[in-house]
Amino acid sequence: MHRTHQQDCIELLVEKARRGQIDRRSFLKAAGMLAALPLAMRSGIGWAQDRPVIIVNWGGDAIDAYRQAWTDSFTRETGIPVRIDGSGPTEGAIRAQLASGRPSWDVVDAEPFTSLTLGREGLMRPLDFNTIERSKVNEEFATEFGVAGYLYSYVIAWDKERFDSAPQTWADFWDVERFPGKRTMYKWMNGVLEAALLADGVAVEDLYPLDVARALDKIDELRPHILAYWGSGAESQQLFLDGEVSIGQIWNTRAIVLERDTEGRVGWHYDNACVTPSSWAVLGDNPAGSEPAMRFINHALEPEGQIELLKLLGNGPSNPAAEALIPEELIELNCGSVDNLARQFKLDIEWYADHYGSVLDQFLSRTGA
Amino acid sequence: MITRLPERWQYRLLLWPLPILLLLCYVIPFAGIVTWSVTLPELGVDNYARLANDPSIHAVLWRTLHLCAIVGVCALLLAFLMAYCWLYSSSRWQRWVELCIFLPFFISVLVRTFGWLVALRNNGLVNSWLQDLGLIDSPLALTRNTLGVIIAMVHFMVPFAFFPLLSSMRQIDDRVLLAARGLGASRLRVFISVFLPQTLPGLLGAFIMVFVFCLGFFIIPAILGGGSTLMAAEYVFLQMFQTYNWGIGAALCVLMLVLVSGLVWLLMRFSRVERLVG
Incomplete structure (x- = not known):
C-alpha cells in the first residue's frame, strides 16, 4: 500500500498520541500543520489526559x-x-x-x-x-x-485505667483473669484467627496455613468477653472512647488517634501486632x-x-x-520501620487469597449470636 | 386520539405507568438475580442445594425469622395498646398518641439507630440512670446484641402496626359492644369475646406487614448487633461484596422473595387488605 510522507507523519502522530507520548495540544498543532485536522479528529484517540x-x-x-x-x-x-x-x-x-x-x-x-x-x-x-x-x-x-x-497493622490496644500492666501477647488478650473486661475484635476476620492461634500457643512461624478449626474453638473460649466485633474503624474508636471495652484488636491508625484523644488513657504497641500491606x-x-x-x-x-x-x-x-x-x-x-516490623508478624496474603471467602463464612457463623 | 378510546380504556391507560415502572425497575432486574442464582458459579441448582444444607445459612435464616417474629409480636402489642388508647380517649390524649407515633416516624432510621446506641450502651443513658437509682450494680447488656436490635426494630415498626390496627378497630360498630354490655357481659368479656375477635384480621395483617418489612432490615442489626447479629440482608450483602458468592447471595434473595410472596398471599387470603389501609 502506497503512503505519502504526510500520511505517514499523521500515522506516527496518531500512534504517539495513542500511547500518550504527546498531549492533545501538541497533537492538534502538529496535525494542523500537516493540514490534516479533519483526519486527526476522526482518529478516535481517547484523550486519557482529559479523563480523570x-x-x-x-x-x-x-x-x-x-x-x-x-x-x-x-x-x-x-x-x-x-x-x-x-x-x-x-x-x-x-x-x-x-x-x-x-x-x-x-x-x-x-x-x-x-x-x-x-x-x-x-x-x-x-x-x-x-x-x-x-x-x-x-x-x-x-x-x-x-x-x-502503605502498611497498617492490627494492634493490641487497652484501657490503662482497667489494669496496671500492659498486655503484651495474644495469650494476655485471652487472659481474662489478669486483664479483665470486655474485648473487641475485627468483624471481617483479618488477624483474628491468627491472634487466636498465637494465644493457643502456636509459634509465629507455624501460623500458616491456619488451623481454622482450632482458631475458632479458641475464639469460642473468649466469646462471653467479646462485647462487639467492630466493622468500621470509627466503631472501634468509639468503643474505647466510651470505655465500653478494656482491650481490643484494632487498627494502628485508630490506636494512634485514640491515644492522642484520650491523653494516654488508651495504650497500644506494635508487639505481636499483625502487619499487612x-x-x-x-x-x-x-x-x-x-x-x-x-x-x-x-x-x-x-x-x-x-x-x-x-x-x-x-x-x-x-x-x-x-x-x-x-x-x-x-x-x-x-x-x-525496620524495628517495628521485627516486633510484628505478617498477614499471609497467599493464604487469604486462597481461603478468605469460605473461611469468612465459617468465622461469621461461629461469631454470630 | 385518547378521547376516541372507550372510557374504560382511558382509565386503564392511567393505571399503566406503575406496572411499567415495576417491570423495568423490579421484574427485569429480578429476573437477572434469578438467573445468577442458577448460573453462578456454574449452571445448576447447587446454590439452592447449599441453602438447604449449609448450617451457617440456616443459622442466619433462623435468626432472621426468629427475630422478625419477636419484633412482630412486640410491635403488635404496643401498637394495639396505643390504637386502643387513641380510640377511646379524649382528643387531647389522641394528640399525644399521634405525636408519639408520628415524631419518630419522620426521623431517619440511621439517626434513631445511633440514638438507641447512645441510650442503651453499657455507660449509656438507661444504664447510668438505673445505676444512679441503685437499681442495678453492673450495667445491663442492652445493646450490641440481639436485644438491642429487637428494641430498635420494635420502635421502628410500631407505626406500621398502628395504622392497620387502628383502621380495623374503627370499623367495629360501637352498637355491637353496647349490645353485649346490655346483654350482661362484663367489660372484660366484651373486650375478649366481641372486640378482640373483630380486630383479628387487622392483627394478622399488621403482623404480616411488620414481619415482611423486618426481613430486609440491614442498618439496625449491623449497628446495634455488635457484629454478631448477622441477618439475611447483611448476609446477602456479605456474599455480594465481601466474599463474592453472587450465586448464593442471589439464591437467598430468591428464597426471601418466595417467603415474602407466600406471606403476602396469606395476607390477601385471610384479611381484606383494602380495609387495613382504609
Missing part, C-alpha cells in the same frame, strides 16, 4: 488525606486530573465493576489478597514494572498485580488506560507522599527509603 484517573479507596478521612499526600501533587506534575471515590473496593465491588463491561474505576486501594485473587483470574492489569519502580517497595509487599501503597491495583480495561494508572501508582510510591500519609492517617510508608526521612516524632508510630 479514578482512584477508589475506603472513604472517610482518607479521601482528603490521599488528595494531600498523592493526587494533588500527581496532577501538578503530570497534568492528569484525578478523582477519588471512597466507596470501598471490596472484591465483590470490583467484580461488579468488571461484570458491567464498562468499569468506571481505574486504580483501587484494595486488600492485597483481593488484587491477587482477581489478578490470577485475569481481571486486573498486570502491573507495568517499567513504569513502576519495583525496587521502591520490599519484595514481600509487591505481587504481579498489586503493590503496597494495602495494595494498589489496576482494573483490567480501566477507562483511563494503563499508562496514567501505572504512573499514578509509581508516584504514590515516592517517600514524600507516603510520609505525608503517615502524618495524616498513621499509615506506614511501604517504601523503605522513607524511613530515613521521617520526622522524629513519627518514627515510633511507623508500623513499617
Whole structure:
C-alpha cells in the first residue's frame, strides 16, 4: 500500500498520541500543520489526559488525606486530573465493576489478597514494572498485580485505667483473669484467627496455613468477653472512647488517634501486632488506560507522599527509603520501620487469597449470636 | 386520539405507568438475580442445594425469622395498646398518641439507630440512670446484641402496626359492644369475646406487614448487633461484596422473595387488605 510522507507523519502522530507520548495540544498543532485536522479528529484517540484517573479507596478521612499526600501533587506534575471515590473496593465491588463491561474505576486501594485473587483470574492489569519502580517497595509487599501503597497493622490496644500492666501477647488478650473486661475484635476476620492461634500457643512461624478449626474453638473460649466485633474503624474508636471495652484488636491508625484523644488513657504497641500491606491495583480495561494508572501508582510510591500519609492517617510508608526521612516524632508510630516490623508478624496474603471467602463464612457463623 | 378510546380504556391507560415502572425497575432486574442464582458459579441448582444444607445459612435464616417474629409480636402489642388508647380517649390524649407515633416516624432510621446506641450502651443513658437509682450494680447488656436490635426494630415498626390496627378497630360498630354490655357481659368479656375477635384480621395483617418489612432490615442489626447479629440482608450483602458468592447471595434473595410472596398471599387470603389501609 502506497503512503505519502504526510500520511505517514499523521500515522506516527496518531500512534504517539495513542500511547500518550504527546498531549492533545501538541497533537492538534502538529496535525494542523500537516493540514490534516479533519483526519486527526476522526482518529478516535481517547484523550486519557482529559479523563480523570479514578482512584477508589475506603472513604472517610482518607479521601482528603490521599488528595494531600498523592493526587494533588500527581496532577501538578503530570497534568492528569484525578478523582477519588471512597466507596470501598471490596472484591465483590470490583467484580461488579468488571461484570458491567464498562468499569468506571481505574486504580483501587484494595486488600492485597483481593488484587491477587482477581489478578490470577485475569481481571486486573498486570502491573507495568517499567513504569513502576519495583525496587521502591520490599519484595514481600509487591505481587504481579498489586503493590503496597502503605502498611497498617492490627494492634493490641487497652484501657490503662482497667489494669496496671500492659498486655503484651495474644495469650494476655485471652487472659481474662489478669486483664479483665470486655474485648473487641475485627468483624471481617483479618488477624483474628491468627491472634487466636498465637494465644493457643502456636509459634509465629507455624501460623500458616491456619488451623481454622482450632482458631475458632479458641475464639469460642473468649466469646462471653467479646462485647462487639467492630466493622468500621470509627466503631472501634468509639468503643474505647466510651470505655465500653478494656482491650481490643484494632487498627494502628485508630490506636494512634485514640491515644492522642484520650491523653494516654488508651495504650497500644506494635508487639505481636499483625502487619499487612494495602495494595494498589489496576482494573483490567480501566477507562483511563494503563499508562496514567501505572504512573499514578509509581508516584504514590515516592517517600514524600507516603510520609505525608503517615502524618495524616498513621499509615506506614511501604517504601523503605522513607524511613530515613521521617520526622522524629513519627518514627515510633511507623508500623513499617525496620524495628517495628521485627516486633510484628505478617498477614499471609497467599493464604487469604486462597481461603478468605469460605473461611469468612465459617468465622461469621461461629461469631454470630 | 385518547378521547376516541372507550372510557374504560382511558382509565386503564392511567393505571399503566406503575406496572411499567415495576417491570423495568423490579421484574427485569429480578429476573437477572434469578438467573445468577442458577448460573453462578456454574449452571445448576447447587446454590439452592447449599441453602438447604449449609448450617451457617440456616443459622442466619433462623435468626432472621426468629427475630422478625419477636419484633412482630412486640410491635403488635404496643401498637394495639396505643390504637386502643387513641380510640377511646379524649382528643387531647389522641394528640399525644399521634405525636408519639408520628415524631419518630419522620426521623431517619440511621439517626434513631445511633440514638438507641447512645441510650442503651453499657455507660449509656438507661444504664447510668438505673445505676444512679441503685437499681442495678453492673450495667445491663442492652445493646450490641440481639436485644438491642429487637428494641430498635420494635420502635421502628410500631407505626406500621398502628395504622392497620387502628383502621380495623374503627370499623367495629360501637352498637355491637353496647349490645353485649346490655346483654350482661362484663367489660372484660366484651373486650375478649366481641372486640378482640373483630380486630383479628387487622392483627394478622399488621403482623404480616411488620414481619415482611423486618426481613430486609440491614442498618439496625449491623449497628446495634455488635457484629454478631448477622441477618439475611447483611448476609446477602456479605456474599455480594465481601466474599463474592453472587450465586448464593442471589439464591437467598430468591428464597426471601418466595417467603415474602407466600406471606403476602396469606395476607390477601385471610384479611381484606383494602380495609387495613382504609
